[in-house]
Amino acid sequence: MKQYGQIDKVTLADLRPDQQGEIVKIETEDGVFKRRMQSLGVVSGAAVTLDRSAPLGDPRIYSLMGYSLGLRNAEARQIHIRICIK
Amino acid sequence: MKSPVTVALVGNPNAGSTSLFNALTGAQSAVANYPRVTTSLTAREVTHRGVTLRIVDVPGFFSTSSQSPEEKVGCDYIHGEEPDIIVNVLDAGHLDRSLFLTTQLIETGLPRITVLNMMDEVRRAGIRIDTALLASALGSPVVETCALKKEGIDALLDAVAAMASTTPAAAPLRLHYDSHLEGAIERVQQHLSKLHPQELSPVRSRWLAIKMLEGDDEVLRHESNHVELVEEIKGEQTALAHEHDEDTAGLLASARFAFANGLLREARQQEGDPTAGFKLTRILDDFFLNRTLGLPLLLGILWVMFETTFSLGAIPTDWIKAGVEVSTELVDKTLPEGMFHDLVVNGVMAGVGGTIVFLPNIVILFFFMAILSGTGYLARASFLMDRVMHHFGLHGTTLIPMVAGFGCNVPAVMATRVITNKRARLIAMLIAPFMNCSARLPVFILFAGAFFTDIAGTVVFAMYMLSLVAAMLSAVLLNRIIPGSGGDAFVMELPPYRLPTLHSVLHHMWDSAQGFVAKVTGVILVGSIVIWFLQEFPRDITYSQDFETVIAEQTALPDSPEKETALKTLKSAQAQEKLEKSYLGRSAIAVAPLFEPLGFSWRDSAAIMTGFVAKEVVVATYAVIYAQEKGSEELTETLKNAMPPATAIAFMIFTLLYAPCLSTIAIIGKEAQSWRWAGFSVAYSLTFAWLLALAASRIGGTFL
Secondary structure (H helix, E strand, O other), rough: OOOOOOOOOHHHHHHHOOEEHHHEEOOOHHHHHHHHHHHOOOOOOOEEEEEEEOOOOOOOOEEEEOOOEEHHHHEEEEEEEEEEEE | OOEEEEEEEEEOOOOHHHHHHHHHHHOOOOOOOOOOEEOOOOOEEEEEOOOOEEEEEOOOOOOOOOHHHHHHHHHHHHHHOOOOOOEEEEEEEHEEEEEEHHHHEEEEEEEEEEEOHHHHHHHHHOOOOOOHHHHHHHOOOEEOOOOOOOHHHHHHHHHHHHHHHHOOOOOOOOOOOOHHHHHHHHHHHHHHHHHHOOOOOHHHHHHHHHHHHHHHHHHHHHHOOHHHHHHHHHHHHHHHHHHOOOOOOHHHHHHHHHHHHHHHHHHHEEEOOOOOOOHHHHHHHHHHHHOOHHHHHHHHHHHHHHHHHHHHHHHHHHHHHHHHHHHHHHHHOOOOOOOHHHHHHHHHHHHHHHHHHHHHHHHHHOOOOOOHHOOOOOHHHHHHHHHHHOOOOOOOOHHHHHHOOOOOHHHHHHHHHHHOOOOHHHHHHHHHHHHHOOHHHHHHHHHHHHHHHHHHHHHHHHHHHHHHHHHHHHHHHHHHHHHHHHHOOEEEEEEOOOOOOHHHHHHHHHHHHHHHHHHHHHHHHHHHHHHHHHHHOOOOOOOOHHHHHHHHHHHHOOHHHHHHHHHHHHHHHHHHHHHHOOOHHHHHHHHHHHHHOOOOOOHHHHHHHOOOOOOHHHHHHHHHHHHHHOOOOOOOHHHHOOOHHHHHHHHHHHHHHHHOOHHHHHHHHHHOOOHHHHHHHHHHHHHHHHHHHHHEEEEEHHOO
16 A cells, blocks of 8 residues: 555654654554554654563553553554654 | 432543442452453442442443453443443543543533542642642542542542432533534534434434544444444545544544643642652662563562462461361360261361361462552563563463462453453463462472472472463463464553552452361362262272281280281271272272373372362362371371372372363353353363373483
8 A cells, every 4th residue: 555655654663762752643454452542542642752671672661641551562563653852 | 319329430440440449338349450450340339428329330441432342341331321420530640541531421421520549649749630620621520539548438429429419410511622523523413313303412412423433333333224324424534534644533532632631731730850750660660670680580579479378388387287186186085986986087177177277378379469469560570471471372461360360260260351352362261270279279288398398389389380381381272273363462551569558468368268268168178078978988898808807816916016017007908998999999990090190099089080179179188088097197298108209290280280170160161151162171171281290200200
């Protein structure tokens, strides 16, 4: 489908601890997952930071809306973000 | 006024609804510091200021249009039941996220009370909340509580009672969206009013319109016969998506969060250092979730837990043992010789006394479980283990039901409800019985203590680890056998660390103690009596030799050490034969060939058979059988002489893994909604246990 812009796509999985991200959109075919993320505050414009990673680098804990959310990298890759340096 | 008035406690998972429910009603429902402890509706009536309230604890959820199965119970309740009053429980420390649900509840138009729970944490973090402003913006009374400390409970009951006796406002609060959304909502609303003339209030039709645009499957299915309406909604959704490059649900969600954000900017003030709040959680997580230390620490914590369960438990166990001995002796002497005497001493006292001694171990185990789940560490453990478990086709959150299984497999099977995917849940349910429940603990403590005295705590720990490994390996296998694919996304909110209240920890321990004593005085007592009769009858046995005459002949001989030995051998041979020819012996000998490759004697087979009912009976069976043969020897000593250590290991492994107990089989059948899976669980675990025990006895035989 949309092939352009692949290189520019930055996802939550790319976020580094020293950066702050802003949610752009959730791109997934899985409606249940999308709805779930939306109700947890993963909506466009929301600020997000990376708190820490599990021993093997996956899953990771993100901080958004003042709470900690654990997500696997596979899921984080479906969440597009914009990176703003802290 | 309606009586009783139905009051629903509604909030996000881990917002403290159940703690509040307990504080309001005096109930003792299980609470812990991780999301989704409560999985079903619970209701209790209380009377406050003359008003009878039926308070319902609704399992937590994030959105009323959630499609996740684990949130379904809560969503369905709000859609279907229409409680008279909603008490919206918010975690005051996480308002940014919690107010999302509030915005949806506002749209239901139902009378609401907003509760800011866990206010103590917020105050400690130096945050001030303007409740008056919040109340006017949310169109509901706002009550501050701290459910665990029972603060604000009366104020909340007052507010509920007051609301119950007044008529709700005619035009409740309404959230405003941007013009595109409002336009779409209005058009759908008009269409709905035409389809259901006079039936829908404006609030109700607006709510329905928003839900349909949000894509709520439940509401859409309800209206699915109105093809035009469904078409119109699809059209509106496409138009909105075109306009905003975002689906309608996303637009509505953004608007809801924006409302919450704007409100909190006004109503919430940070005083002092903003990083002060939850600072302890950060420091602890630097330690417990450390990338190198995290996993070793988890193992270390579990080792300490089981080592302490064994070694600390041994002290009070000795006291109980002494008490049992004294009372057995007393009964032994007071009761006149005869069958009743034997039944009481060798049946009841041996079986019940042999099992009750494990009470301290069980209470200590439950103490640790309460700490693990109450502090929030369990949620961390599932985060740490997710990657490892993922390799086995499992999900990190599966760890929660698995650890719950250390207590009892029945709640473990029920706790699998937190798993979204149906197939993943079935797999979790089928591996749950492998978790080393506290009913099996007595067997391991007895065997480890008898055969591996110096490293008994570690052996017990190893059995727990083995149960985890067995569960994981089974998951791999089941993933191949069970058709279908796909697992869950790992999505988990990590709660801040919290100190469980002394009351809740003590309650947990008290509960486990009561449960165990009930089992001992119930199934164990009955089991011991039945086993005693089975090993005592039939009485008209034809012995291979005439023991009576031979013994009489021996006794008549002059006293000598040889005579003593000969008499002892003769008597034990007679007892042995009597047992082998009893009902118990005969049936155990009938199945013994099955267990012969594992090195088990017919006694072990008998213990295994009785353990099908409940695994504590295994120990009781040994106690009753050996009560007949033993002199003054302790059960541990007798056991030690009865089998080599390799066989003991094989027996422990077999006991760990074979068939779930009757209650667990029943709950699997119920939760999986299929008795075939329950049957499968029995057959599968028996095979698995047999193979692993065989391997252990063979390998152990060469080393030990």
